[in-house]
Amino acid sequence: MKKFDVSVIAELALRKLKSEKTFSVQKISQIKTIGFRALLNHFESVGNLLVNNDILRNFLEKQYVSYKDDKNLVKRWQTIRRSAELLMYFATTGRVDLPHLPRWSKRDCQLYIEPSIEQLSNNDNIYGLVWRTRAALNAFGYADCTLIYYDKSGFSKLLEAHRDARTETYSRKLCAGVVLRTQELVNAGKLHRYQAVRKAAALLHEFHQYGSITPTVLSPFDIVHLNPKFEALVDEYGNDALFSEKLSEVSVKTAKSIIKGFLLDLEDAGFTTFEGITLSTVGRVITQTASNHYKRGSDSLLHYVRSFLKYLYEYDLIQTDLSVAIPKIAAPFKKVYQGFTDDEIRKLLAAVDRNTPIGKRDYAIMTLAAQTGMRIVDILKLRRGDIDWRNREIYIAQSKTGNTLSLTLEVESGNAICDYILNARQDCDISNIFLCGSYPLRAMQGTTARGALGKYMSIAGIEADPRKRYGFHSFRRAFGTRLLESGTPVHLLSQLLGHIDLDSAIPYMSASEQGLKECCLSLTFVESEGDAI
Numbered sequence: 001m002k003k004f005d006v007s008v009i010a011e012l013a014l015r016k017l018k019s020e021k022t023f024s025v026q027k028i029s030q031i032k033t034i035g036f037r038a039l040l041n042h043f044e045s046v047g048n049l050l051v052n053n054d055i056l057r058n059f060l061e062k063q064y065v066s067y068k069d070d071k072n073l074v075k076r077w078q079t080i081r082r083s084a085e086l087l088m089y090f091a092t093t094g095r096v097d098l099p100h101l102p103r104w105s106k107r108d109c110q111l112y113i114e115p116s117i118e119q120l121s122n123n124d125n126i127y128g129l130v131w132r133t134r135a136a137l138n139a140f141g142y143a144d145c146t147l148i149y150y151d152k153s154g155f156s157k158l159l160e161a162h163r164d165a166r167t168e169t170y171s172r173k174l175c176a177g178v179v180l181r182t183q184e185l186v187n188a189g190k191l192h193r194y195q196a197v198r199k200a201a202a203l204l205h206e207f208h209q210y211g212s213i214t215p216t217v218l219s220p221f222d223i224v225h226l227n228p229k230f231e232a233l234v235d236e237y238g239n240d241a242l243f244s245e246k247l248s249e250v251s252v253k254t255a256k257s258i259i260k261g262f263l264l265d266l267e268d269a270g271f272t273t274f275e276g277i278t279l280s281t282v283g284r285v286i287t288q289t290a291s292n293h294y295k296r297g298s299d300s301l302l303h304y305v306r307s308f309l310k311y312l313y314e315y316d317l318i319q320t321d322l323s324v325a326i327p328k329i330a331a332p333f334k335k336v337y338q339g340f341t342d343d344e345i346r347k348l349l350a351a352v353d354r355n356t357p358i359g360k361r362d363y364a365i366m367t368l369a370a371q372t373g374m375r376i377v378d379i380l381k382l383r384r385g386d387i388d389w390r391n392r393e394i395y396i397a398q399s400k401t402g403n404t405l406s407l408t409l410e411v412e413s414g415n416a417i418c419d420y421i422l423n424a425r426q427d428c429d430i431s432n433i434f435l436c437g438s439y440p441l442r443a444m445q446g447t448t449a450r451g452a453l454g455k456y457m458s459i460a461g462i463e464a465d466p467r468k469r470y471g472f473h474s475f476r477r478a479f480g481t482r483l484l485e486s487g488t489p490v491h492l493l494s495q496l497l498g499h500i501d502l503d504s505a506i507p508y509m510s511a512s513e514q515g516l517k518e519c520c521l522s523l524t525f526v527e528s529e530g531d532a533i
Contacts, residue, residue, distance in 0.1 A: 002052060003050040003051060004050070004051065004052070004091045005050060006039055006043055006051050006056075009091050010039065010040065012090070013086060013090040014028070014031075014036070016090065016095075016096045017096050020096060020097075022096050031079065031086065034076060034083070035080050035084070036083055036087075038063075038080050038083075039056075039080070039083065039084060039087070042059060043059075056084050056087065056088055060080070060084050063077060063081070064077065064081075081101070082098070085098060085101055086098050100147075100148075111151060111155055111156050115127040115128045115131050119131075119168070123208060123211075124169050124170050124208075125168050125169070125170065126158075126162045126167075126168055126170045126171075129170050129204060129207065130155050130158070130204065132207065133155075133204055133207040133213065134151070134155060136207060136212065136213050137150065137203065137213065140215055140439070140440045141439045141440055141441075142440065143439060146438075146439075150196050150200055152196075153197060154196035154197045154200025155204075157182070157197050158174075158175050158178055158200055158204065161174045161177065161178045162174055170204070170208055172208075175201040175204060175205070176201065178197055179194065179197055179201050182194040182197045182198075226260060226263055226264065226267070227267065227272050229272065229273055230263045230266075230267070230272070233312065234256050234259055234263070234308075235256075237255075237259070237308050237311050238252045238255065238256050240311065241255065245402070248399060248401060248402045249399070250377065250399045250400055251400065254300070255304040255307070255308070258300055258301055258305070259304055259305060259308045261301075262285065262286060262289045262301070262308075265285050265288050265289045265292070266281075266285050269281065274317075274318045277322065278320075279322060279324065280325070282325035282326065283325045283327075286301070286302070286305060286325070289305075290302075302326050302327065302328070305326055306326040307323075309321070309322045309323035309325075309326065310323040338474075338477065339473075339474045339475065339476070339477025340370075340474045340475060340478045341478070342478075342482075344460070345366075345370050345478065347462065348366060348453075348457065348460050348462070349363060349366060349367065349370075350460070351456040351459040351460040352366070352456060354419075356424075357420075357424035357425075357437065358424075358437045358452075360416070360420040360423065360424040361420050361424060361425070361434055361435075361437070361444075362452050363416050364413070364417045364419070364420045365379055365380075365434060365449060365452075366453070366456070366475070367412055367413045367416045368382075368413045368416070368417065369472055369475035369476070370479065371410040371413045371479070372394065372407045372409075372410075373476045373479030373480060374394075374396070374407065374476070375398070375400065375473070375476060376446055376450075376472035377399045377400070377446060378396050378398055378399055379434070379449075380432065380434055380443065380445070380446060380449060381399060381432065381443075382394070382396065382434070383431045383432060383433060384421075385431075387409060389409075389414070392408060392409045392410075392414065393406055393407065393408060393409060394406070394408075417433065420433075421433065426441055428441045430442065430443055432444070436448055449472060450471060453472060457470065
């Protein structure tokens with residue numbers, strides 16, 4: 001291997017670093033005074049400044065042995081190592097944009113050794129496929145910690161499986177075996193998670209098929225799929241409900257999920273089509289579904305399954321009207337949930353660190369929920385064009401009902417949103433106001449919002465009580481209750497909350513203890529005529 005003068009290469013590398021400003025001034029100073037100086041002192045002491053990569057790696061090996069047991073010297077070791085790697089990289093390429101370095105203990109891992117031209121050009125070669133997939137993933141701008149997580153817990157395991165099988169040919173079956181074994185370890189309590197290896201396997205398969213990848217959220221690992229005939233019927237029902245505007249997009253998703261549960265139980269009973277299914281069969285299966293999945297109330301289950309079976313009959317997809325086997329609940333029990341109290345809302349808002357971008361975003365979301373009663377799904381879908389800043393109004397099309405709604409934008413909410421947009425929100429083409437804090441940039445999802453609220457509840461010392469169903473809907477409950485207690489008429493309350501049916505306001509009336517007290521009949525006349533009782 002060709003040798004080079006370590007002092008000359010170090011000086012040229014420093015000039016390149018300063019001219020290109022690849023590192024900060026402080027980092028360059030550390031490389032010079034700690035890293036390069038350690039290298040020069042050592043090779044000057046042995047009287048030989050001509051080195052190659054093997055000589056430098058032997059030097060690093062000895063340095064690692066002397067530094068590894070002292071935690072106070074970890075930073076020094078890392079600087080020396082990076083400086084030596086930078087010299088080797090610069091001597092070979094003439095560049096100083098040194099890529100991410102693997103852990104020293106993992107330096108011989110095949111994952112970090114660039115494949116040959118032949119391996120990279122062969123789409124079926126596992127080493128070339130992994131290298132190109134990782135490069136495509138890196139182009140999406142994920143954080144370094146995320147990429148390292150995928151490398152360590154995902155791609156490296158898949159490479160090891162192919163190496164153990166003594167093959168360089170990509171095998172989807174081998175990858176699936178790794179995923180299944182990892183899941184078994186998680187179920188046995190020997191590992192905490194297996195998402196990285198699942199994601200890595202899915203990305204490899206996608207890149208192998210299409211030559212590109214698209215960041216997506218994987219479906220749950222243990223998800224069960226319907227047989228194709230049932231799946232097609234559910235899709236037809238959902239499309240018809242959307243086209244006829246019987247259901248909103250959100251309600252269609254809910255309906256399809258509920259109907260799927262019923263059909264899965266129908267499959268467990270031995271039916272893969274509706275042939276031979278009787279009214280008694282439907283009655284038996286719906287009872288089982290309700291007991292297994294809807295122990296706290298089955299209103300939605302009965303409603304959507306009845307609607308689904310009615311649809312099948314009306315379009316001649318089944319010969320018998322099986323919907324008559326679904327019972328109707330004459331007087332369903334409705335549980336009353338409380339919203340956040342004013343004091344709890346103050347504690348939640350005070351728990352937010354508004355000096356961080358994430359804090360500014362979460363503060364704006366919670367303030368908006370508390371002052372408008374908007375559903376979280378509508379808040380997360382809010383766009384800049386939905387806000388009329390001059391007239392201080394918000395115009396939205398509700399996700400649940402599809403109806404348009406006009407709301408007053410309070411000063412606190414408006415200021416919080418402005419603070420987030422101007423001082424914290426990333427510039428991008430996404431129209432949604434609220435974005436996820438991690439890369440790749442995307443609209444914020446409900447799961448992220450619920451997780452953030454749970455964190456602030458913990459900081460504020462608010463215990464999550466399932467009887468009160470604390471969540472973002474508790475802001476909406478609190479808003480409706482406050483309106484009632486301030487004397488707002490029920491019909492106006494329904495308009496402000498965007499209800500279609502006036503009966504939707506009943507839970508808010510039930511949640512208002514003061515309102516219930518005022519509805520009670522006075523007993524003063526009884527007290528004055530106590531002898532008549």
